[in-house]
Amino acid sequence: MVLKCCPFHPALTRLLPFFIMLLFVRWEEEKYEDGVKWKFLEHNGPYFPPEYQPLPDNVNFFYKGEKVKLSPAAEEVAVFFAQMLDHEYTTKKVFRENFFKDWRKEMTPEEKSLIKDLEKCDFREIHAMHKAKVEARKSMSKEEKQVIKEANQKIVEEYGYCLLDHHRERIGNFKIEPPGLFRGRGEHPKQGMLKKRIQPEDVIINCSKDSRTPIPPAGHHWKEVRHDNTVTWLASWTENIQGSIKYIMLNANSKLKGEKDWEKYEVARKLKSCVDSIRNQYLLDLKSKEMVKRQRAVALYFIDKLALRAGNEKEEGETADTVGCCSLRVEHITLHNQLDGNEWVVEFDFLGKDSIRYYNKVPVIKKVFKNVNLFMENKEPGDELFDRLNTNLLNKHLSSLMPGLTAKVFRTYNASITLQQQLKELTNKSDNVAEKLLSYNRANRAVAILCNHQRAPPKTFEQSMANLQAKIDARKEQLALAKTELKQAKKEAKSKGNSDPKLQTLVERKKAAVKRCEEQLLKMEVQATDREENKQIALGTSKLNYLDPRISVAWCKNMDVPIEKIYNKTQREKFAWAIDMTEADFEF
DNA sequence: TTGTTTACTTAGGAGAGTACGA
DNA sequence: TCGTACTCTCCTAAGTAAACAA
Incomplete structure (x- = not known):
């Protein structure tokens, strides 16, 4: 298949098997015996x-309005705090208390006995110095x-x-x-x-x-x-x-990382071939007499359908209170027999990884609904939903169904298969590149939504949206004007019996202007939609970690879209293995 | 069986760099 | 040419999961 569509010179064509072998060697050379990652x-x-550079003499820290020269260790920590003064979290109680406690540990006994109240500390000069430094860096010359x-x-x-x-x-x-x-x-x-x-x-x-x-x-x-x-x-x-x-560790473009990445997607592809039987199994397990099995089945149902993370248990008080599937608590779930015209709706509301909120109302099958209801019976809001289950147990079960299968493979699998399906559904070969890219982004977005990859709306979002809207409005006015002018031109041409070539040219020109205006307007409106839809969604995470790059490479080849349009330099380096080895007919 | 340690992947935000339109 | 808005890179926190210890 490589040969039949090969654009190379015949001499090169003869060498192709050699090149392919080289690629193979580059990505799959010498597997070492188990566990060994390198020889040299x-x-x-x-x-x-x-090292820390002490403050200049003209920049001072004040306590109760008095100048205090801090020891280098205490001063360095004071500078850390002063630098952050613009951030909201320096106003938070927990942040301030933790900081003050640790800062005092760095102080000399004299400093400790003097500085007892953070409220009485004045870091403003240090803060100003820091801001000036940032400003100076910004305004450096090209040469500097x-x-x-x-x-x-x-x-x-x-x-x-x-x-x-x-x-x-x-x-x-x-x-x-x-x-x-x-x-x-x-x-x-x-x-x-x-x-x-x-x-x-x-x-x-x-x-x-x-x-x-x-x-x-x-x-x-x-x-x-x-x-x-x-x-x-x-x-x-x-x-x-x-x-x-x-x-x-090594960069993502390294051979070691690349191989690992490739393996990850191969495991996910293997899941594709047995996912049906695994699904049938957990649907059967929903009726099991053993509570553990039923909990396992419901958890798997959520992990598979909603791409939830596994949810390892974590030490209380050591980190923010976040959960994944296995660590869900009763308070994170609300059940609705009926909701918005759907039956058996589970409402999820919890903080996941990085304290990102997961909020979703999901119609589920009746058996799942009844089970969740059962798991919640006689429990307090703070109790675990899956009290008989943990990620260890779940993964033990999964790996018995398929070697290498763990909870997170479902996320990879569902993300990649969704991208492939969406790309098939959304893209037309006859579209232009811009339209194809919009489709690609939409497919990418579908995955990001599935995986709940959010971002804070850009600080300038409202403003830039308003700017774009203003542009759209201006363009609309321009279009209306162009249309009026076209009408006028047509009228004049008609009054001359459509025989004046000058007037005919004018009509054509005005027609072209209207068309151009309409196209630009459409483009901006599409852009506005795209941006609005993307307001709180981060596409990068799924692209980098969940989507088999071979799907994207094959799509680019099929659609005649240059790979640079979807992957930037870093991404191309990371996915070099896929770019090298993928043919247009690749199927995830 | 349960808790702990280790190694590795996944994640969003900040700031630097770049492109683009007025 | 400048300022602004978007993109990319870097940074490091926060997960997953397996191995190991008790």
């Missing part, structure tokens, strides 16, 4: 943020910006790459996270706490034995240097807020 790994270690850019380039060149099994690979996040005040998402109980500066003594380096070990910054040493080739990370450290481990 060399890098220069992470890049550390610059160029100098900074080149310095950054140099850092990337030195720390941004590693050598992994003969390939020079980009590192995703080669910089150690700088210290600052922690801002979790949503109502995070730890917001405002001090995120401490990471020292080389906190960092574990991972590289191969026979590589050049990264050299720690002068006067420092690493916490540990290990040689574990069953993991993909190059360096790690433990963060002080949650005590979780942070990793330095």
Whole structure:
């Protein structure tokens, strides 16, 4: 099939099998024995943020209106707070309390005994200095910006790459996270706490034995240097807020990540072939005598139909109160026998990952409805809906149905299959590229809605919408005028018996003007619709994480749409494997 | 069986960079 | 040419899930 539509020179055509083999090798070369991720790994270690620079003498902190010279450690933390003063969260009680508590830990005994009330602290000079710095950076000349850019380039060149099994690979996040005040998402109980500066003594380096070990910054040493080739990370450290481990890993365009991504979509495609029998099974399980099975079946029904996340249990008080499917509580569900003309409606209202609200009213089958009703009986609002179920149990069951199957595979599968269906339904080969792209975005949007990928409406949204509307109105007026002029021209031409060539040309010109106006108006109206529909929806997340790129590549090939129209440079790099290997007839 | 640790993917926001229209 | 609006990149938090420990 490659050959039959191949546009290459015959000599190249003969070489094609070789190229294909090369591609194959590039993406699927030497699978190592189980768990081994690499044989050779060399890098220069992470890049550390610059040391703290104390405030100049003319910038001061005040307590109860008195100038106070803070010790460097206390001053640095004060600066973190001062920099955030424009943000709403510095007004939040939890944030302020956490900050003040951690700030006091950095103070000298004298400072501690003096500074006892955050309300009496005046950070305004520090804040002003910070704002001035930001302003100065913005108004730098082209040349100054160029100098900074080149310095950054140099850092990337030195720390941004590693050598992994003969390939020079980009590192995703080669910089150690700088210290600052922690801002979790949503109502995070730890917001405002001090995120401490990471020292080389906190960092574990991972590289191969026979590589050049990264050299720690002068006067420092690493916490540990290990040689574990069953993991993909190059360096790690433990963060002080949650005590979780942070990793330095490869960029998404690396071979290792690419292979993993490809595998993910292959598992989802495998689900396609057995999803019917899995669905039949959980529908049967809805009637099971065992409560565990019925709960499992209902949870699976939600995960499959609504693309809910698994919902691991989390430690209370450590993070914002969010849930997924298995951790849903009674208070997140309202049942309606009848609602808006539908029977058996389940109303969901809960905060999911990143404290993004999930709100949905879903008509379900009667058996599911009755089961949920049963699960809720004799429970308090704060009780778990699925009290016999957890993600571990659910995934154990799933992997027994299909190797590699877990709850999150359903999200990938349903997202990708939805994109493929929507693209088929919405696009016509005869459309122009703009129309095809609108269809693509609509298909993408359908997936984003399914997965509940939201964003905050852009701050300038109302304004920019109003601007666009003003433009539309102006264009409408212009169109009305053009139409009147056309009418007038026609009338004049007719009065001359349609015989004056000059008047005929004028009529044609006016007709063209009307047409142009109508087209522009339509384009703007489409744009307005698109923007309005996209107000609170983020398309990027599904594109990057849930949609098999081969669907999009094949669609581009079929529709003669350049791949650059749907994937930007980073996305093309990440999906290079798909762009290389996908034919127009690819089916998810 | 249950809790803990680890490794990895998924996520939205901020700010930098770029394009586009007045 | 400038300002504004949109896009992209970076950042790092917040999930999932498997391995391991008790």
